[in-house]
Amino acid sequence: MVLQNRRAVRILLPALVLIALGPKAGAQQTQPPAPVIQAPPEAPVPAAASASSASTNRLLTGKMIYVAPMPNNLDKWLQEDLLTWGRYHVTSNPEGVDLQISAVVPDRPTRFKQRAGVPLPKAPPKKQPQETSIDVVDWVTGARLWTATLLDKNPKANAPPPPPASTIEIAARDMTPDQLALKISQELRRYVEQLEDSGGH
Secondary structure (H helix, E strand, O other): OHHHHHHHHHHHHHHHHHHHHOHHHHHHHHOOOOOOOOOOOOOOOOHHHHHHHHOOOHHHHOOEEEEOOOHHHHHHHHHHHHHHHOOOEEEOOOOOOOEEEEEEOOOOOOOEEEEOOEEEEOOOOOOOOOOEEEEEEEOOOOOEEEEEEEEOOOOOOOOOOOOOOOEEEEEOOOOOHHHHHHHHHHHHHHHHHHHHHOOOO
8 A cells, every 4th residue: 555655656746846836847848949149250351452442542542732843944834734634733832732743853973173273073974964853752651653764865766655654764855844844744644544544553
């Protein structure tokens, strides 16, 4: 009789526990765990895209340009040609601009010769003409953006124009200041238009 009572208790005990805990106990045992939802990783920004915006040439983003004084009033002719082009706002104030155009004449030491005991300066040798360069620089950083070296020689007849580049040479012998300024502005314009076509690089 005692054994029968113990068996009955073992059989009824789980049922009594479920009744005491209520329906939530059974639900907790049978309900599957909620799935963990992870946010998708952010797509990385391509390095080329971020670098291209930071490295855009100042010749494309600049608005104001200053032309420094040059020999033979070349700066005045350049100002007129730049105004005709219309891409930049030409100003006479060198402060706070985006770009600056200036002529760079290399220094050449003066040599002397003695004549009757008096030192007289020698004329520069004709085989080594003094070359002047026209530089366009970033006014903020001082970086050189474009350079045209003026050569003391005649241009070749029927020679095709050189491809646009950040550094070019112009055969400038016998050119008048207005002709030279026009040539400089044309070559600069060709280079800027090439930058636009290539995305600023």
